[in-house]
Amino acid sequence: MIDLQHIRDDSQGVIRRYAVRQFDASDLVHRIKELDIERRQAQKQLDDTLAEANALARSIGELFKSGKGQEAATLKERSGELKQLSKALQTSLDAAAGELDELMTRLPMLPHPLVPPGNSEADNVVIREEGSMPKLHPGAMPHWELAKKHRLIDFEAGTKVTGAGFPVYTGQGARLQRALISFFLDEATRAGYTEVQPPLMVNPASAFGTGQLPDKDGLMYHVPAEDLYLIPTSEVPVTNILRDTILEEKELPVKYTAYSVCFRREAGSYGKDVRGLNRLHQFDKVEIVQVCHPGKSYAALDEMVAYVASLLEKLELPFRIVRLCGGDLGFASALTYDMEVYSAAQERWLEVSSISNFETYQSQRMKLRFRPEKGKNQLAHTLNGSALALPRIVAALLENHQSDSGISLPKALQPYMGSESIR
RNA sequence: GGAGAGAUGGCAGAGUGGUCGAUUGCGGCGGUCUUGAAAACCGUUGAGGUGUAACAGCCUCCGGGGGUUCGAAUCCCUCUCUCUCCGCCA
Incomplete structure (x- = not known):
């Protein structure tokens, strides 16, 4: 609000x-x-x-x-x-x-002055592009074929066990998941974020606090017997840890990181958007969350963007940073940057992170305040971003780093994988 | 799932119908004392709304909701949650 x-x-x-x-x-x-x-x-x-x-x-x-x-x-x-x-x-x-x-509650967040006007994705502004475009060898494959060739992901098994959008990771594919999660958590911890492991289901009050309810009701899986929602992102439980609290000013900023499975219904999606790992009902993600003094939240946003960029550099993936236009901006966000990696075989940009400053939109709903040195208690600003969402990272890693002899791994991941490549 | 107990301010813990927003202790903050610190002593210390230039003032809040009463933290109903014991179980 x-x-x-x-x-x-x-x-x-x-x-x-x-x-x-x-x-x-x-x-x-x-x-x-x-x-x-x-x-x-x-x-x-x-x-x-x-x-x-x-x-x-x-x-x-x-x-x-x-x-x-x-x-x-x-x-x-x-x-x-x-x-x-x-x-x-x-x-x-x-x-x-x-x-x-x-x-x-029907009013979205007021957009920040930097937000460009516009209707759709097409009006978003690319503010930075990094890394060189890979040159693929003849016969290069999209990630879903690579995943099959190297027996990394069994989409059919997932469909049998649960349904479309619930893949089964196998062998080196499963290990890659674990490696990425560990890598992301280690990096975030080193950057000053406290690791937390939140519940994967939340009550309606929490879903309201971060803005999933009532605006995005259909996005979440609901468990009616208990009136609980499966989290679409760990942003929801993690930010709500501080619901109804008054922090001391000196406790700010609060920086949390969390790995969690995320569940999204994604009703109405179809076509190439959902091919392979592009869009799933269940996926893994490491999230970073900050609760800040209002005067420092935009510096924090920049810091978070720079941090996520550093992850992509370490993964040796070409990426660009996009500032969302008004029409594409989330309901609760004042300013959002999307991070997109280039997926060479699909020849398209894939969103792997969305980093937003919600200013007081969430804290107003959550009654998340802080006690300033002088004066009345104030609402804190909340921010979060993916750091990072795994499936599209995996897609880009497979596609961009493929060669005749297998898939080479970026140096940063090699210790976690215990090898230099996937063959 | 069955039985019982409880839910009060940052924490602990009084308060069973009339200046109780709430005794007290701890913690926090300010001060006295001290070379400094500790100890001791004194003072102060919840949130929201309304209002004001700013104070003041006024209203609400003792887990949530409803009721009884001129008047409720205190009595009644109901819901939720927590704890203890039993059962089940990773």
């Missing part, structure tokens, strides 16, 4: 900023403005009524003590009236506050 104060201060400016997302917020914002005033008026009236009732109850108590039951009885009448009144006021307050909350 965005801070209501923005709308109070400058509703026209808010509407203008939403236009960058191709989002016409004018009706919503105007209604919110009305409801905000309505709510405060109701609140004031209720408070005044309750104040009178409290005072009355106190004097009735006094009268009873000093044996003036008669006078107390008179006051009780007024007390009854106030009770009626406060109930009515409470009802109208709840109505206004309820609608206000509901409308507020």
